[in-house]
Amino acid sequence: MIDSTTTQRDGSAPAPRSAAPSPSEARAERRRLIESIRALRRLLDKRRTFELADQRRLNREARDQGRAEAANGKALQRIHERQVRQEASITRRLNGLDGKRDIQEKQALAVLRRESIERTLSSTYLNSSEVNGIGKGLIRDLAAQGIRTAADFKRVSWGKAPNGKGGDVLYIHRTRGGKVHINGIGEHRGRPLITWRDSAIARAEARAPRELPPNERHRIAEIIEAERKRLQQELKEAPIAAEKARAEAGRLHGDALAGLTADHREAAERAAERRAEFDAMAEQLLDLQTQLSAHIDQYGDVGRRVRRAQTRALRALPDAPPLPGIPSPRIPSDPEPSVNGAARPKISLAKVTDPPQPQPQPQPQPQPGLRASLGWLLPILYFSLTTLVGVGELGDNTAHLWVRFASRIFALAATAELLRLWVPRRRRRTADRMPKGTGFQTAGVFLALTAVGMFEDEKSDVFAAACAFSGLAVLLLLAGTGLRLSRTAHPHPF
Structure with missing residues (x-):
């Protein structure tokens, strides 16, 4: 028998080939990769909530900044108004000193005459x-x-x-x-x-004397002149006091801004750390998807039980751009088809030394705090009432049994759908506009129910109007459904 083992030219034995894993080992490895990807996806699902919370934090910081600026502006305005009132009051008193001198001279002369008359009497x-x-x-x-x-x-x-x-x-x-x-x-x-x-x-x-003596007039003049100097000094000190008050207000404003900046910086650092964790998990997920793609390329299909799970695991990571102005180290790329019809993503991680890559424009996302209008309560109440009374049953009309049943079911479905869309969009955490096309669909359902009621009206000749309403209802329903489907085909990144 010939030994198949050959020796190298230098006489050494060749390196043994690695033994291929068994099917059970391949399936176990495949399941391990899939479970790891699934766990990372569950963690990454929390990123949208984090980004919304961070956006609310930024909005709150902007409100705090605006309130601090408004408070500083009001303080400066009050200081300015107080300075203007003080200067106007001092100026008015300065202008009235000459008249005050005449009044005091008249009063002093009256006192002097009264004392003279009393002494004489x-x-x-x-x-x-x-x-x-x-x-x-x-x-x-x-x-x-x-x-x-x-x-x-x-x-x-x-x-x-x-x-x-x-x-x-x-x-x-x-x-x-x-x-x-x-x-x-x-x-x-x-x-x-x-x-x-x-x-x-x-x-x-x-x-009695009819004029003040010179010494008394001189005394009054000295009093008036002292009052004038005092008021002039107060007029000079008014801008200085106002400037000191402005400096104090600026200091308090600076302290408030410093405190806000410190808090904002600390919150931004925590948010950056959390965002870096999400980016690291995204990179790890892409790495695991690459390993899973390589495992599929090397060992192929390992059974129908993991086929669907691996297809879901190889889905492209949804684009989760951070808030505007906040960089992210992960740059996702479009997936490419892989074996067995599964999608395999391309791994493209941006390095610090790489030149900046053009980022795709993010699609508009729902903004927190933008709630659905309360006007949607009108169609909800109308459809709720129609669910109770039906259509074509007002007055002496009696609609067919199938019309009464179908109209109530149709109105109940419209009410449930509007409530399903409207209630979450009124909450603070999930506030958003109503989906595009909902208004067309609501108008179409309203016209459809109106047309059914007109068809069931036996006393009025409204058949032509009912046909027109029916056609318009069909057009509105088709337009609204098309808008809803187009929005579903291009969903938000999260």
């Missing part, structure tokens, strides 16, 4: 020779009641007698308060007494 004593009818006895009685000079009383009046008996008597009103009655002084003696006092006041007013 206090030195004018009652004298029997100057007041007709009043002798020395009455003067003594008046002095006993505190009335000695013209400054001690001011007027006379009539009133009841102190003891309540008799008629009215004459009372003399003292300057310091109170009134007295002097026996023997009635109307004939009270009138000369008041005349004497009026003559004394006229003489005192004639002797």
